[in-house]
Amino acid sequence: MIDLNEALHEEPWGNYDLPLRVFRDKIVTFRKVHKCHSCQQEIKAGTRGRSRTEKSSEFDDLEAFRWCTVCTAAQAIAQNDEGDVMERRHIIAAGVTPGVSGAESAWTPAWFWAWFDRHFKEVENDRDEDAAEGEDTEFLDDTIGLYMKFTKLRDHEAAQ
Ligand SMILES: [Zn+2]
Numbered sequence: 001m002i003d004l005n006e007a008l009h010e011e012p013w014g015n016y017d018l019p020l021r022v023f024r025d026k027i028v029t030f031r032k033v034h035k036c037h038s039c040q041q042e043i044k045a046g047t048r049g050r051s052r053t054e055k056s057s058e059f060d061d062l063e064a065f066r067w068c069t070v071c072t073a074a075q076a077i078a079q080n081d082e083g084d085v086m087e088r089r090h091i092i093a094a095g096v097t098p099g100v101s102g103a104e105s106a107w108t109p110a111w112f113w114a115w116f117d118r119h120f121k122e123v124e125n126d127r128d129e130d131a132a133e134g135e136d137t138e139f140l141d142d143t144i145g146l147y148m149k150f151t152k153l154r155d156h157e158a159a160q
């Protein structure tokens with residue numbers, strides 16, 4: 001299993017300039033049903049994920065954000081894949097995938113996992129090419145190790 005706590009090192013808003021006060025940012029077991037801020041899927045009670053409460057200078061109220069297990073895991077591995085998976089979890093939340101038309105354009109967990117399988121293979125190919133050229137493959141080896149753990153979350157999502 002991917003260490004979900006690694007997600008807490010990932011700044012969810014990227015290079016967001018507004019001053020932020022983060023009151024709470026931790027991995028929890030959700031007691032109630034929520035909606036995931038990234039993929040917009042329902043978060044079932046009893047599952048684990050990131051929960052963050054913050055206040056920015058832009059909004060007066062405290063804002064709460066929650067991420068499902070798969071999106072939290074995507075954040076946890078973001079340092080090792082330049083955020084590729086995390087970004088995809090977020091983009092697909094719009095329900096439409098840029099540059100893709102027809103049935104494929106609709107966000108479903110199945111669509112995400114089909115994309116992930118292709119992406120995983122590309123990374124493995126890159127690693128094999130680097131190895132054949134005698135280059136250092138340590139970083140990609142780590143990424144592949146994390147992806148092997150990440151792919152097990154497919155069953156978790158399917159069970160939701
Ligand atoms: Zn999610």
